[in-house]
Amino acid sequence: MAPPTHPRPPASLLLVVAAILSVAGLATAINSSGFKGGVTVFWGRNKDEGSLAEACDTGRYTIVVISFLDVFGHGEYHLDISGHDPSTLGADIKHCQSTALVYLSIGGFGNNYSLPTNQSAVDLADHLWYTYMAGHKEGVYRPFGDDVEIDGIDFFIEHGSPENYDVLANRLWSYNKGFRARTPAQLSATPRCRYPDRLLGKAIATGVIGRINVRFYGDSYCATHWHQEWEKWTAVYPTQDIQLYVALTASQKVAGYIHLKSLHLGVLPVLQKAESFATFAIWDRYSDRLTNYSSSIVQWT
Template sequence: MAPTHPRPPASILLLGAAMLSMAGLATAINSSGFKGGVTVYWGRNKDEGSLAEACDTGRYTIVIISFLDIFGHGEYHLDISGHDTSTLGPDIKHCQSVALVYLSIGGFGNRYSLPTNQSALDLADHLWYTYMAGHKAGVHRPFGDDVEIDGIDFFIEHGSPDNYDVLANRLWSFNKGFRARTPAQLSATPRCRYPDRLLGKAIATGVIGRINVRFYDDSYCAAHWRQEWDKWAATYPTQDYQLYVALPASEKVVGYVHLKSLHLGMLPVLQKAESFAGFTIWDRYSDRLTNYSSPIVQWT
C-alpha cells in the first residue's frame, strides 16, 4: 500500500533501487512475528538488571539498548550506564528468541550530530559493521563477532535535523541483499508534537516502520496528547506503519499516566487507530520498580 505522507525527492541518496518497496516494508514488519506489544528502553541504569532478565519477564517484544550517544565527527561512543559490554552478546542472543533487540542512537546528551551527508553514511556503515549483520575484517564488534542486533532506533533530542534522512535510507538499503529478511529494521522515537522538528525528515523517508510517539518529558504532550495523537494516526492510518505510545513507568516523570486512566481514558482512543501497535516504556529500571508494563501487555 502506498504511503499517505510526503516522500523525499528522487535525488535523496540511494532512494529507489537501494530501497525496498513500501509493500516490502510492510511485509518485513508483519512477518517478523513481533508485531505490536510492549517496547522497553534498557541501558539507562545499572540497577535495572541484565538484558536477559528483562527479556525473561516475557513482557517485551522489543528491547532497545540505549544509547550510542556520540557520533557524527569520526568518534563513536556507547553509553549503557556501566553495564559490562562484554556480557551483552549472550544476553542479546537469549533475548532474540522472544524479542527483537535494537540499538538507539542519540539520547539526552549533545555530542552527536550529522553535519554532512558523508557523516551520515559513515555512521550507517559503523552501525552496520559494528553491531548489525555486516561483517568486515578488522572491525571490532563489542557484542561479539557472531552477535547481530535487529535494528536501529532514532532518539534525537538535540542539534539539527539534517542528514538523518540520509542515514535512514542508507541503513534500509542494506536490506536489499537479503531475501525475506530485514536485518536493518528501523524505529524512531519523536516527541509528540507533529511533525517532530528533528525526526520529521527521517520519518518522511518511508523506511522507518515503527514510531514511538513520546508523551512524556513534555508538559504540552501530557496536556494535549489526544490532539497530537490524532495527527499521528491520521498521517499513518494503516498497518503499513506501527505507532507506539511511549509512556514513563514512573510517576516522577512528566507525562505519567496512571493505569486506570490509561485503561479507561486513553486506550479506547488509541485502539481506534489501525496503526496503533502498543506501548513503549521508559525505562526498564522504572518498570522493574513499578511493574507498570505488567497489566498493559494484555491491552496490546
C-alpha cells in the same frame, strides 16, 4: 527479423511501482518478527535495572532497545549503557532474540552527536552495520561479539540539527537489498509527541522507518494535548504500513505519567480506534522494574 520492442513504462509509473514495492517490503519487515503482544522497553539507562536477559525473561517485551550510542558524527563513536559491560551482552542478546527483537538507539539526551554532512551519515550507517548489525568486515571490532547481530536501529534525537538523518535512514535501509526474505536493518524512531517532530521529521518522511514510538512523556504539553497530537499522527499514518507505538513513562516522577486506570479507561479506547496503533513503548526498564507498570499494559496488547 528484429525482435519486437516494447515501450518503456513512463517514469511516473516506475516511481509508483517502486513505492508500492518499498511499502510492501516495509510491511513485511514490520510483521515478520512473529512476536505477538508485548511492549517495547528501553534498556541501558541504569545499572540497577538488571540484565538484558532478565528483562526479556519477564515475557512482557517484544522489542528491547539498548540505549544509547550517544557520540557520533565527527569520526568518534561512544556507547553509553550506564556501566553495563558491552562484552557480556552477546549471550543476553541472543537469549532475547528467541522472544524479542533487539534494537540499538542512537542519540539520547547528551549533545555530543550530530550529522554535519552527508558523508558523516554514511559513515555512521557503515559503523552501525559493521559494528553491531549483520555486516561483517575484517578488522572491525564488534563489542557485543563477532557472531551477535542486533535487529535494528532506533533514532532518538533530542539535540542539534535535523539534517542528514534522512540520509542515514536511507543508507541503513539500503543494506536490506542484499538479503532475501528478511530485513536485518529494521528502523524505528522515537520522536516527541508534537507532530511533526522538528529533528526527526525528515528521517520519518523517508518512509523506511517502520515503527514510530511517539513520546507522550517528558513534556507537560503532551500530558494535556495527547489526543490532539495523536490525531495528527494517525491522520498521517492511518494504516499498519507504519506502526505507531505510544511511548509512556513507568515512573510517576516523570512529566506526562499516566496512571493505569486513566490509561485503561480514558486513553486506550481512543488509541484502539486507529489501525496504525501497535502497542506501547515503556521508558524505561529501570522504572518498569520498580513499578511493574508494563505488567498491566501487556494484558491490553
